[in-house]
Amino acid sequence: GAVVSQHPSWVICKSGTSVKIECRSLDFQATTMFWYRQFPKQSLMLMATSNEGSKATYEQGVEKDKFLINHASLTLSTLTVTSAHPEDSSFYICSARGVGTQYFGPGTRLTVL
Amino acid sequence: AQSVTQLDSQVPVFEEAPVELRCNYSSSVSVYLFWYVQYPNQGLQLLLKYLSGSTLVESINGFEAEFNKSQTSFHLRKPSVHISDTAEYFCAVTDSGGYQKVTFGTGTKLQVIP
Numbered sequence: 001g002a003v004v005s006q007h008p009s010w011v012i013c014k015s016g017t018s019v020k021i022e023c024r025s026l027d028f029q030a031t032t033m034f035w036y037r038q039f040p041k042q043s044l045m046l047m048a049t050s051n052e053g054s055k056a057t058y059e060q061g062v063e064k065d066k067f068l069i070n071h072a073s074l075t076l077s078t079l080t081v082t083s084a085h086p087e088d089s090s091f092y093i094c095s096a097r098g099v100g101t102q103y104f105g106p107g108t109r110l111t112v113l
Numbered sequence: 114a115q116s117v118t119q120l121d122s123q124v125p126v127f128e129e130a131p132v133e134l135r136c137n138y139s140s141s142v143s144v145y146l147f148w149y150v151q152y153p154n155q156g157l158q159l160l161l162k163y164l165s166g167s168t169l170v171e172s173i174n175g176f177e178a179e180f181n182k183s184q185t186s187f188h189l190r191k192p193s194v195h196i197s198d199t200a201e202y203f204c205a206v207t208d209s210g211g212y213q214k215v216t217f218g219t220g221t222k223l224q225v226i227p
Contacts, residue, residue: 006156034214034215042219042220043203043217043218043219043220044157044203044217045217046214046215046216049214093156093157095157095215101147101159101162102215103159104149104156104157104158104159105156106155106156107155107156109154
């Protein structure tokens with residue numbers, strides 16, 4: 001089946017630094033990728049839709065200047081959390097749109113100290 | 114817009130007993146429905162999906178779900194659970210037309226008791 005990877009799987013950073021998370025579709029091309037955020041014991045909340053070669057579409061309430069998304073190729077989308085703060089600590093999951101479904105990455109746990 | 118309701122946040126069940134995880138959805142258009150499973154500290158894995166055709170869909174590990182349009186439900190069932198089924202289960206919906214955003218339910222934690 002289709003595989004989506006994320007790197008890193010876990011990152012710890014100091015408050016004020018920026019963190020980049022990569023999402024790759026390993027064996028298929030994905031023109032559309034999605035970024036989700038999951039707080040402990042809660043469901044996934046869609047943050048933004050990433051389209052290859054164009055600007056991402058952000059959900060209401062998500063700061064586009066804080067969560068920078070770049071979908072530079074058909075197999076790679078990146079999420080950069082700029083000037084991270086402790087409240088940004090969360091589990092970030094990406095997915096890539098395939099045929100008839102979405103394929104989810106394993107997630108990246110971000111801890112901001 | 115769609116919404117998904119999973120009324121049960123936690124479901125404890127003894128090993129080898131049957132289980133049903135409830136999912137109801139609302140939508141003004143036709144939908145695709147999914148069940149995902151999430152093990153601790155891991156991402157989501159697709160368990161099963163309904164796109165069209167037979168309203169009863171099955172997974173390879175014994176789970177099944179039935180799409181009921183009149184009741185707007187997509188309940189997940191398993192006749193006999195194992196310890197390894199302990200996980201969080203998310204019901205999700207997307208519109209069948211554009212297939213863009215997936216809306217997730219709040220999840221049901223299945224706790225299998227030995």
